[in-house]
Amino acid sequence: METRNGSAASAVPAQPSYASGTSEVALLGDTIGTNLDRTAARFGERDALVEFATGRRWTYREFVADVDALALGLLDAGLGKGDRVGIWAPNRAEWTLVQYATAKIGAILVNINPSYRVHELEFVLNQSGIRMLVSAQRFKTSDYVTMVEQVRPQSPALERVVFLDTAEWEALLQPDGDARRLAEAQAGLSADDPINIQYTSGTTGFPKGATLSHHNILNNGFFVGELCGYTEIDRVAIVPPFYHCFGMVMGNLACTTHGSAMVVPSEGFDPATALSAVATERCTSLYGVPTMFIAELDLPDFDSYDLSSLRTGIMAGSPCPTEVMKQVIDRMGMAEVAICYGMTETSPVSTQTRADDSLDRRVSTVGRVGPHLEVKIVDPSTGLTVPVGEPGELCTRGYSVMLGYWQQPDATAEVIDAARWMHTGDLAAMDSSGYVSITGRIKDMIIRGGENLYPREIEEFLYTHPDILDAQVIGVPDPRYGEELMAWVRLREGAGEMTAETLREFCSGRLAHHKIPRYVHVVDEFPMTVTGKVRKVEMREEAKKLLDLG
Template structure:
């Protein structure tokens, strides 16, 4: 039993010194004829690769990449989930290139920032995404990206790999950068977290062990590949255990239920919103989901009733995960045989080979069990830092190597962690992290907006939604939420656009001039509660 909220490394599990590419090569050597990847199971245009075929195609793409780019250069991918995304991730790992992930929903300003700040020299993309012309968007910002040398459409990979001179692939060190994942900050545009091969490979292995993964599993992945949930948990866990990876372009409840049945899926990850949608879907009773064995969820509180219902109605066992992009991603995880109460009230215990402690945010002192403070972690999983942002890196990782997560947590005497709040004003909408400052900065760019404050409000479907308080000039009553919604949708990804709007002529301020956001949250919570108004809407 613990008395202090600090846990040293559990050394019962070994770390492997492998790159992402070496992880694939080992799987291909171990069982070359085992099915590795399935795409198109939702469309009837099913494609599949054995491990030998996946390794061969990834190697060919790696050779083509090395014919254009140098080891260590940054190459970006801007597309939704598809087989080419997986091939690109694995090929970059074999070639020793650093993969930069870009949310396909990003608009011009967001893409310009990610590609420019990361110094990406190459970009792989799709022509359009959800009606947005990606090629036209890139053309709009291309002049602002002097480092970008080559742009390749996903459908042109055969042409791209036609020139792939044979050569020996580099030996990629396990501590080399594998990818740059952009995570929004509270002070402006997203920061690029540099994740090492050792971190993502071992995190996938250790998380998979808590899921009791084996080569017999068939893993369904519809989590966004531009997140660690998709490209680490969803992609590398199956490879680490020689399992089958079935990839879908995204989450659509009817499609997921159909593919679980047709592909005999045994394991998948969902945010809680997705599990609720699957349970409530009218086709669920018609589908055979008896193959499901295990699943993982996180990103929002999980009610005990939901845990019990998922496990009862799907016949599967859940684990709850907690982490962040900067930890690549998983820090703690419940076990399959933990109680529904533990799965609802905690995020489990720390994974092996990681140290955690909970500290007083003001003094840095480690707290006794049961007291809430900031959770910090240290070990192989911690990012190398934010790309070319030394001050922000120093603020996140202290001199002793502890990553300060910004999450307020407590620990019980067993070492199980509960999340109690956030130091930062992050909003979690259906598993997506939204940072108010980015939305506020965009809103203030509107000529009729004097100031803006964005807060999170509860939502019965997505967990939270962003709500915007917009300060307008006295007498300016003509500005509408429709106008601001359209204004933001041209500048931000759709999930960041507030669903709740309030127009005010003044905002509550501290004596030093900072907005008292807690006053706005309380005011809106009371108003919505009294009116019984759902927050999800236009």
């Protein structure tokens, strides 16, 4: 084609892989405590929290009363704005009370994974400087009391440990302080204050503490709830753990910003209890990673549960198989079920499918950008936005991006650039309608059953084994968890036999169970590039043959 003067017309520029989430609903400017007070003022007699396994339940009026009592108890204990309070417990009502009570006084809640062992607990206590730890006494096979006793001598910042179900915990809920102190404490808070530290597995050894503000997580929970259509009549079965954003933000905060009920089926995931909670409490929404939904659908008596109250829910954590999504919609009645994508560092959700999206959209993409957020796909080598349809690194920007990694400015600068874009490390592509598909991972992150695991952290621990000279950890395909861990190890001269069983014995009690490699392969050397880098791609292909994984 030529213009009138005979010169060739310039080609139409390609549409960039960029999208921004417009919304007629404004961002919330509240702190978490103030927002909870507003909700309780509107819906005081409606259910706020139901602990299904024990039958305990709170209306919003009762819930705020207990939150305020605990907040005053924390103030009486000498805690206040900026102090770190750790919570180490499975999903139970007290976890939620601590979440909101710390927010009321401006203390920073530090989430501790219930499956942590001594090795990880000691690191988190010291890296975040926790002054008070609120802990369960035990969970499953974990004896928290014994583990806390082991680490206390090495944790100088830790002044006080309060175990649940003790007189000391009950005393915290019956404070002597003047209620006006709490109002004064709340009045001195800003929505931009840090309020939560969540540890993510580190690519360079130990975990990093993603530091999140009231503004970060309150708004993320609110807009996730908005896209799920929550109101005060909704009842959400929160199956994922509270220590992760899925439970405490997408679950708890999505509910309390809308006056919905938080229904906690059990301390840890049990498929039968989850469905019983939905049926008995008439839940309208059910959460989980795909493996949880698979386990629920696989129950022999699945058809005996009355799930007719369900209309929506959220599946996140790892890709959802098409057949599972079909069954969730058809057999569970969750016609409006959503897929969410995000990371702890972004509070967590960046993209989400909508209620009217097709089945294909919900299984082949992670939806579109959320309200008041931006996403783009960039060339990892240049940082330039790629055209629609081309793969690159997914970046996100907006209210959800964390304040930074706790006391790790260099690590923060590696992932948040000067323009405040969070570089996710995930490879993705965007279509012309703004739907995002995750196509891979730039780094070697392994997703096992919805848990993000980084090989370097596990490798660092394996180096402490007296017989291991070198170790490399990779992910291999697994039909149940998506991926499983495999360790390739080089042994010291004269070392004894190394098997998966002997390695598990070494790791047990010292490393969280989901980080313990399922497979072990002993080698004399690793496949290397000419520049001396380990070729994990080659190792993964070889592992499939060794394990006959196809």
